[in-house]
Amino acid sequence: MTVASNETIDNGVAIEISHLKKMFDDFVAVNDVSFSVKKGEIFGLLGPNGAGKSTLIRMLCTLSRPTEGFATVAGYDVLKQDDKVREHVGLVSEKMIMYDQLTARENLKLFGKLYNLPKDVLNKRIDELLSFVRMEKWADYKIATFSTGMKQRINVIRALVNQPEILFLDEPTLGLDPQSTAEIRELIRRINAENGTTIILTTHIMVEADILCKRIGIIDHGKVVAIDTPANLKKLVSGTEASAFEIEISNLEPGIVSSLQSLSSVKSLVQEDPTRLTVRANGNDSFDSIVDNLRKNGAKILMVKNLEPSLEDVFLHLTGREAREKVSENGNPKRRFGPHGRRRNARVR
Amino acid sequence: MGVRNIARHSLWICWKDLLEFSRSKLRLIMLVLMPLFMMVMVGFIFPSGGSTISDQPIALANMDAGYNNNFLGNTFVAQLNVINNNTGMMDLSTAKDFGSIKSEIQNSKVAGGIIIPENFSSNILTGEQGYVTIVIDQSNPQMSVMIQTVLSKTIEAMGEQMAIHSLNSTYNVSIIQATSMVKPYNVQIRSVPEGNTNYFQFVAPGIIAMVVMISYEKDMGTLDGMLVAPINRLSIILGKVMAQTIRGMLQGFIILLLAVILFGVVVQGNILLVVALIVLTVFSFVGLGILITSFTDKEETATMVMMTLMFPMMFLSGVFFPLQQMPSYMQTFAHFLPLTYATTALRKVMVLGADIPAVATEITILVGFGVILLMIAVPMFKRAMSR
Numbered sequence: 001m002t003v004a005s006n007e008t009i010d011n012g013v014a015i016e017i018s019h020l021k022k023m024f025d026d027f028v029a030v031n032d033v034s035f036s037v038k039k040g041e042i043f044g045l046l047g048p049n050g051a052g053k054s055t056l057i058r059m060l061c062t063l064s065r066p067t068e069g070f071a072t073v074a075g076y077d078v079l080k081q082d083d084k085v086r087e088h089v090g091l092v093s094e095k096m097i098m099y100d101q102l103t104a105r106e107n108l109k110l111f112g113k114l115y116n117l118p119k120d121v122l123n124k125r126i127d128e129l130l131s132f133v134r135m136e137k138w139a140d141y142k143i144a145t146f147s148t149g150m151k152q153r154i155n156v157i158r159a160l161v162n163q164p165e166i167l168f169l170d171e172p173t174l175g176l177d178p179q180s181t182a183e184i185r186e187l188i189r190r191i192n193a194e195n196g197t198t199i200i201l202t203t204h205i206m207v208e209a210d211i212l213c214k215r216i217g218i219i220d221h222g223k224v225v226a227i228d229t230p231a232n233l234k235k236l237v238s239g240t241e242a243s244a245f246e247i248e249i250s251n252l253e254p255g256i257v258s259s260l261q262s263l264s265s266v267k268s269l270v271q272e273d274p275t276r277l278t279v280r281a282n283g284n285d286s287f288d289s290i291v292d293n294l295r296k297n298g299a300k301i302l303m304v305k306n307l308e309p310s311l312e313d314v315f316l317h318l319t320g321r322e323a324r325e326k327v328s329e330n331g332n333p334k335r336r337f338g339p340h341g342r343r344r345n346a347r348v349r
Numbered sequence: 350m351g352v353r354n355i356a357r358h359s360l361w362i363c364w365k366d367l368l369e370f371s372r373s374k375l376r377l378i379m380l381v382l383m384p385l386f387m388m389v390m391v392g393f394i395f396p397s398g399g400s401t402i403s404d405q406p407i408a409l410a411n412m413d414a415g416y417n418n419n420f421l422g423n424t425f426v427a428q429l430n431v432i433n434n435n436t437g438m439m440d441l442s443t444a445k446d447f448g449s450i451k452s453e454i455q456n457s458k459v460a461g462g463i464i465i466p467e468n469f470s471s472n473i474l475t476g477e478q479g480y481v482t483i484v485i486d487q488s489n490p491q492m493s494v495m496i497q498t499v500l501s502k503t504i505e506a507m508g509e510q511m512a513i514h515s516l517n518s519t520y521n522v523s524i525i526q527a528t529s530m531v532k533p534y535n536v537q538i539r540s541v542p543e544g545n546t547n548y549f550q551f552v553a554p555g556i557i558a559m560v561v562m563i564s565y566e567k568d569m570g571t572l573d574g575m576l577v578a579p580i581n582r583l584s585i586i587l588g589k590v591m592a593q594t595i596r597g598m599l600q601g602f603i604i605l606l607l608a609v610i611l612f613g614v615v616v617q618g619n620i621l622l623v624v625a626l627i628v629l630t631v632f633s634f635v636g637l638g639i640l641i642t643s644f645t646d647k648e649e650t651a652t653m654v655m656m657t658l659m660f661p662m663m664f665l666s667g668v669f670f671p672l673q674q675m676p677s678y679m680q681t682f683a684h685f686l687p688l689t690y691a692t693t694a695l696r697k698v699m700v701l702g703a704d705i706p707a708v709a710t711e712i713t714i715l716v717g718f719g720v721i722l723l724m725i726a727v728p729m730f731k732r733a734m735s736r
Binding site for chain 1: 358361362364365368369372373411500573574575576577578581661734
């Protein structure tokens with residue numbers, strides 16, 4: 001497959017968002033959001049459920065009308081040229097867009113026909129897409145007979161029948177088992193790498209955003225609070241705080257601990273269990289001085305791990321709150337915040 | 350975009366809907382079973398023509414004190430027993446007085462009672478009317494009305510027989526003359542259409558109209574995929590409407606076939622007109638389905654709203670009972686329900702063999718209703734889709 005269409009002026013921008021706002025009655029779901037996404041990028045929108053990620057995506061897909069502001073997608077205005085936008089985007093929404101009683105091939109065929117693809121082109125493309133996700137064997141089985149992971153693979157390639165320049169994925173791994181989650185993440189990478197498709201992805205899972213996205217926009221309460229590469233976002237945290245180490249020592253004696261504590265660079269020290277310490281220290285040579293000190297006292301070091309700040313820390317740093325998604329990541333994806341999340345999700349169905 | 354694209358897209362959406370429908374075995378089975386159950390249920394619960402009550406437990410209190418050693422109450426009871434042996438209507442038991450009948454009714458031992466009062470013989474033999482009291486169970490209004498009617502008729506008939514015999518024996522009038530004196534009017538019944546009709550004949554058109562009405566498309570849940578495709582919103586509506594119409598027609602046909610084959614329903618009118626009316630019924634309700642999906646958020650909510658609307662319509666549109674049986678304000682209300690007109694029109698054509706002019710009013714109203722509903726529903730749907 002190749003990248004489709006170059007009709008618009010190639011300025012390297014796939015999506016341009018300017019002061020976009022969406023209100024549901026009195027509730028502000030998306031609040032004055034502006035940013036742009038480059039062509040070929042995997043861009044992540046990270047935030048808790050109900051933060052406004054889905055609403056933002058739906059506006060960009062022309063499924064929801066912005067209350068204020070404007071946006072161009074693939075060079076077209078989402079309000080004035082919605083049909084043009086639609087030709088160039090694909091959407092994998094939170095709820096699978098598929099008909100259970102139809103086979104994989106029939107589902108793909110229906111959507112291909114809605115994009116006016118001629119029969120032979122469509123048939124060829126369906127075969128390509130099915131082999132792309134290694135589902136050729138299952139082409140003529142009903143979706144209802146598939147596992148969730150298989151369904152999601154079909155769901156993703158369904159959004160690719162029109163060879164979109166830009167693919168929107170709204171929580172693509174929600175409710176998948178770990179193996180399927182890994183598969184879908186790999187698939188997203190391949191779509192981006194092999195077809196050069198620009199990908200906008202929403203997720204509330206920090207790790208997912210971290211490993212997949214080139215850039216991440218952190219969104220909370222409808223506002224984008226930071227946009228940068230994962231590495232730069234993490235620097236926001238590490239620049240202000242000491243570096244942290246996790247150290248495992250087999251003969252962890254009180255003398256070793258107190259000696260380490262007396263070091264000037266060590267800011268805090270917590271003994272996690274009989275053999276493990278978490279040490280926070282300032283300065284560039286803090287690692288050396290800590291290890292030297294331990295050696296001097298005859299400590300047998302089993303392991304030293306540099307605790308890098310995670311996006312979790314970034315989120316906490318930016319919003320002043322715990323990323324509330326731990327519950328969700330442990331298999332409770334239904335958690336919502338405030339009335340808006342539930343309402344919006346219900347409405348758009 | 351163009352009209353050709355709209356047509357093509359809507360055909361594909363219709364194809365999808367029908368394919369989906371044909372794949373769901375359970376829905377197909379229900380498609381046949383539901384109307385079948387309906388027909389069987391209503392056909393047998395509501396009796397067809399005349400009284401069919403039998404073996405009703407009735408308490409009889411003969412309190413007649415007699416007059417000059419003449420006990421006419423006993424004669425009455427004997428006569429009643431003779432009649433009852435022929436018809437098998439009642440299961441007679443003896444009771445003491447009103448009080449004991451009342452307690453038996455309260456204990457559900459009897460369905461009603463007959464009281465022959467103390468002065469029964471004395472009244473009749475002194476030239477007055479003899480009274481017989483019928484006690485009915487108000488907790489079962491329908492049955493009590495039936496028992497009341499049947500008992501009254503039986504007792505009246507007994508009175509007539511007695512009068513005829515008195516005339517014959519006292520005044521030497523021939524039995525025929527006496528009969529014409531006591532009962533100068535006799536009633537004969539002729540029906541349109543000729544021949545025996547049954548309740549199925551009455552109820553089948555209504556059930557067709559009703560089932561066709563229910564067959565709307567609830568599944569609008571995965572619309573996002575279509576909405577994000579560069580197609581006109583109208584294609585979605587058109588496609589769904591087409592699929593629904595075809596499905597409704599199929600359903601209507603199945604019921605019609607079942608009614609004819611299993612329940613001996615005869616279609617008196619033009620079968621093509623029946624088909625056209627079925628299509629028209631689907632059309633007049635299509636807007637309602639779209640409207641409901643536009644302002645409900647979930648499939649379940651839509652189903653619930655639909656059911657809430659459907660239920661009163663089923664009972665108020667004359668599907669099961671003739672409209673004329675309802676109180677006048679309810680009849681007025683029924684005239685605002687499209688199902689009323691669908692049922693009436695189908696019934697006229699199927700039972701009475703009416704032609705197009707005879708159902709022109711109903712057709713006009715159904716078309717009007719469909720158009721108005723669609724005019725409201727389509728913009729609502731379009732708006733709801735771009736929220």
